[in-house]
Amino acid sequence: MRRFGFSCAFQSWYQKHRDPKETGEGIPTTAALTKRVNLMARTARSSRINMKSTSGKVLASVALLGVAASVAGLGTYGSFTSTTSASETVTAGSVKIELGATGTAANRLTVPAVGVIPGDTIQRAATLSNTGNQNFGGVTLSTTAAAPASKLTTDGINGLQVAVDACSVPWTEAGTAPAYTYTCAGTITSVLPTRPIIGTDVVLSNLASITNPNSSKADNLRITATLPTAADNTFQGLTSTVDFAFTATQRAATSR
Amino acid sequence: MSQHRAARRLGPLRLVRFVVQVLLGVIVLTWAPTVAQAAFSGAAVAPVTVGTYAIPAPAGVTGNFSCTTNKLSMTVNLTDFGAVNRATGYTVSLTAPNGQVTTNNLAANTRSTAITRSSSTVGNYTLRIRANVGTWTGQNLERVLTCP
Numbered sequence: 001m002r003r004f005g006f007s008c009a010f011q012s013w014y015q016k017h018r019d020p021k022e023t024g025e026g027i028p029t030t031a032a033l034t035k036r037v038n039l040m041a042r043t044a045r046s047s048r049i050n051m052k053s054t055s056g057k058v059l060a061s062v063a064l065l066g067v068a069a070s071v072a073g074l075g076t077y078g079s080f081t082s083t084t085s086a087s088e089t090v091t092a093g094s095v096k097i098e099l100g101a102t103g104t105a106a107n108r109l110t111v112p113a114v115g116v117i118p119g120d121t122i123q124r125a126a127t128l129s130n131t132g133n134q135n136f137g138g139v140t141l142s143t144t145a146a147a148p149a150s151k152l153t154t155d156g157i158n159g160l161q162v163a164v165d166a167c168s169v170p171w172t173e174a175g176t177a178p179a180y181t182y183t184c185a186g187t188i189t190s191v192l193p194t195r196p197i198i199g200t201d202v203v204l205s206n207l208a209s210i211t212n213p214n215s216s217k218a219d220n221l222r223i224t225a226t227l228p229t230a231a232d233n234t235f236q237g238l239t240s241t242v243d244f245a246f247t248a249t250q251r252a253a254t255s256r
Numbered sequence: 257m258s259q260h261r262a263a264r265r266l267g268p269l270r271l272v273r274f275v276v277q278v279l280l281g282v283i284v285l286t287w288a289p290t291v292a293q294a295a296f297s298g299a300a301v302a303p304v305t306v307g308t309y310a311i312p313a314p315a316g317v318t319g320n321f322s323c324t325t326n327k328l329s330m331t332v333n334l335t336d337f338g339a340v341n342r343a344t345g346y347t348v349s350l351t352a353p354n355g356q357v358t359t360n361n362l363a364a365n366t367r368s369t370a371i372t373r374s375s376s377t378v379g380n381y382t383l384r385i386r387a388n389v390g391t392w393t394g395q396n397l398e399r400v401l402t403c404p
Binding site for chain 1 (some may be wrong): 267273295296298301302304305306307308310342391
């Protein structure tokens with residue numbers, strides 16, 4: 001059957017849906033053609049695949065089953081295998097930094113300073129040790145003010161300033177608590193130049209504990225806090241506690 | 257609910273694409289922070305407490321005062337007052353009933369002085385003594401004096 005060059009697919013569709021009243025090989029009427037076109041459109045709309053349709057749901061289910069079967073097949077696939085083994089011990093290094101024992105000459109940081117006036121300095125010694133088994137990549141100092149904050153810590157210009165120095169040998173302590181002073185019988189190096197006391201991840205330099213994996217791996221530090229002479233009358237009677245956190249990070253990764 | 261409707265509107269290919277994109281997003285968000293934080297570190301913390309000085313008022317004062325007969329002038333002779341720790345100097349002032357003030361500045365090691373103030377009105381005079389520490393000024397020791 002050939003009608004106006006329709007394709008074979010249309011021919012079979014036509015045979016299925018044609019008007020039973022239409023017989024013979026003659027040319028169909030305009031009404032019959034209109035009816036057929038409408039019927040085709042309805043059929044096409046109803047057969048569109050989406051997640052609403054049954055076909056869409058079946059397709060999605062088949063796809064999921066296929067994926068699940070593929071994954072499961074990986075575990076159940078059977079074949080001849082051969083295995084040999086060798087053991088290798090890998091021990092992770094440790095990065096550990098410690099301050100000296102609290103309250104001793106190795107850590108005077110916790111001794112409070114009182115009665116400070118403009119121009120006063122507060123010196124505290126602390127030993128910083130590399131007690132891990134690796135060099136440090138670097139050491140930073142983060143200082144945070146405990147609540148409640150005061151102008152001593154919030155005023156970066158007239159508030160407390162801090163500097164850190166290192167001595168090649170342990171500092172010589174003088175004075176009585178809390179008015180300690182320190183002198184160095186060896187060589188003094190600057191670890192942190194004077195800056196506002198509050199800071200985050202401030203890099204410390206010239207530390208022996210970073211690059212000295214032998215011997216004591218310790219730094220003899222002197223932390224000096226100063227209240228500038230420009231601090232005015234509003235700084236009277238204030239108290240602030242500042243947490244000093246020394247953070248060491250690992251050395252650069254190498255081939256081991 | 258709207259997402260459910262949106263999903264139902266998606267064709268199969270769009271649905272698959274959507275699922276793959278979600279999975280990739282989950283993988284990236286899960287692994288990226290882990291990689292970024294992979295480093296050994298250690299920390300040591302110690303608190304440092306700092307308290308500033310609050311300059312107190314002198315603890316007490318000794319001396320005497322006298323007035324003119326018309327009570328329009330007073331003279332105060334201070335022989336001593338309480339020393340203040342870390343004081344770099346003291347300020348003694350006498351305020352007349354009309355508000356006018358006479359001030360004497362004393363060195364840190366001096367705690368005696370004479371101060372006179374006249375007034376256009378009769379009434380109470382006020383003696384104030386305070387310590388100074390550098391640019392900081394302390395609390396006042398205050399006495400109200402009345403001519404007899």
